Amino acid sequence: MLSVKQRSDYTFRFNKKMGRHGWLRLTPAYSVKLVQELVEETLKDARILEPFSGTATTGLCATESGMISDSLDINPFLVWFGNVKCAHFEENELKKLEQRIEKVNEQLPSFLEADNWAPKIHNIERWWCGHTLPLLCALRASIVEEFGEPSDDQYSSLAWVAFCRLMIETSSADFNHVSMSFKEDVTRYEVNQIKLLFKDIVEAVVDSTKENLLGNAEIFLGDSRTLDTLNGKKYDHVITSPPYPNRMSYIRELRPYMYWTKFLNEKKEAGELDWKAIGGTWGTATSKLKEWAPDGVELPESLLVVCEKILHAESKNADLMARYVHKYFYDMHSHFASLRSLLNAGAKIDYIVGNSSFYGNLVNSEKIFESSLVSLGYKNVSSRIVRKRNSKKELFEFCVTAKWNG
Template sequence: MTKHTEQRSDYTFKYNTKLGRHGWLRLTPAYSVKLVQELVSETPKNAFILDPFSGTATTGLCAIEMGMSAHLCDINPFLIWFGNTKLFNFSGRKLNELEKVFDEILNSFPAKISNDNWVPNLHNIERWWCGHTLPIVAALRSEIVEKVGEPQDDPYSNLIWICFCRLIIETSSAAFNHVSMSFKGGVTKFEVHQIQSLFGSIFENVLASARKPLKGKAVVNSIDSRCMTDVDNIRYAHVITSPPYPNRMSYIRELRPYMYWTKFLDKASEAGELDWKAIGGTWGIATSRLKDWAPSEVELPKILLNSCEAILNSGDKNSELMARYVHKYFYDMHLHFASLRNLLEPGAKLDYIVGNSTFYGIHVDSDKIYEKSLEILGYTNISTTIVRKRNSKKELYEFCVSARWNG
């Protein structure tokens, strides 16, 4: 892979939005399709690829578009549901049938607007959708449920739900002018005909990309990456993944509107529980539980312990919490690297896309800490390549940390 020190928009989520299935739903931290394609092209033919941090299933989709096979892992039920729909090879005939169902939904939902339709228990929901738009969106959801049921294991009806997720975010006051989601200055008012037009356009684009056949096969499994488990006795030749970065940016925050509207979440405490299970999670109770967390006796890189001590001594009121956060993040990643070894073929290659971080002016060099963890655990041929510069002022970069497992 070529070394890049500039800010590369083609190596970010922005590039993905123009690429068929890759652009079905926006998740800001998703890594670049172009970068993954470069890494997949290095995989031996007929070999199995593993992504232990599936996210929006970018690795799996790149793999099967190139005729490879892949297993992906995640703990978030919404991302597992979304990823498996995204990776499905659809039948043209059944998509034609789905198109008729969609047209019925589009034409009939306005009759439900005056009903007392269900809306999610999303805190401060009026900040997301104004009092005029919300009943229209709720009526559309009610009609979808009546025609195809709630989100489920059927990939065809799930396409309509994915389009609905796109619709709710595009009609909301959410703004994406930062590394994560924020809010615009005010909510936008949508009329029924505008909702119909937008929903129809989204479905048309999703349907067109769903019609394109996929060459390989991939599946997302519910597995905690800290304790990787065997799936069908498969051994992997290449691990291509991008774990959460150690920067306290909660993925669950950006996923919440999707997860509430699809009933994968019902209340804020569930979001906190899920984020606590995630590596680097920070939402709700994840922060409060961090105060009581302590590592077990595991050999960790000295560079990590030095970074934690520097953060602890920085003098900020939250320095102890942040030092503990950084410690736990890399402790969890160390457990992941350790449990991964039993799933790898001899000679397997690892490629981890990760960014560095700063806390109170102290640099946390993720690439160097990853390297040392891998070395402690017996991996070889360890190296790091700069993928791109993320922030010119803070000297934040994205790296590809690579290694081999020789068994």
């Protein structure tokens, strides 16, 4: 294991240069290159499933390769964003869009004196200075005037994607760490800078949509533990990367996007959504975790052993962390069980997941996944190391593979 490389080409650093894949930054997003390699292993007439869509990396890679795919996510913002990312666009409509963006910029000054809506982000001045924030609020109001609030319309959605990109680029958000952090200084922007930057971002986003997509992808809102949203469809290859058992809240990374687009309005909504997600830990999700208990589902012995070790660690949060790890793999076991009814005979599954460490106790995610899959009747179960993660020396990313023979 010590010779395994970090492989920056298997992280978002590689994605940023890949057109639509680089539209918005999400630290935990997995590698376009890795997904492309897995898609290439799929027969061209096969149907792909991604039950943890995230930023729609699998859906877009499949579409770029001429495949048909369905994806699922419990976060409505990611469902909206994924469908925009995988949409087909017509050049004449894109030209109309750019003309409408010019109108947005032209009418921006008329909104500067208005009392514009601002998102209820806690400590918002940490994100944007008192001079830049009103400019963003005015630009948002101008976009609403021209396009309305975010909707299913793919062309107006491009304007909102560009605004999200502008919003995060003008913020103090820093992505040089495993999780999003903040820069020491908040940059001040003038109105002409905002207008030019927005125009440049729109041009880059529009330009990336001109590549012809050969397949089709659709992202649905639903819970990966039940998969009932997919109405019994059948699939030949599952390519996905679920949240890792590391207490990194995905809602934390998404909050600024979701507040500005009104997919979130109140802090409590973030906690409620994170509780529904596998591995969620934001806000009320933590307090609800204190009351959680499994319902008797038989889980791998190795999981119970490591949870017991975590429970007896010398920490005031030991019980909470033991429950967190237990619930994470309980939920993933439920997912693997539900997945079986959606797989054609001979279907292959590939899960990219990282291991974790709690109080010095290594949680071997890949081995626990393997044990769950074997107990549920999957065949040819194995795992391989994908890369060394940019953190503690014992942490790696794995690809867990299995077959379903029906």
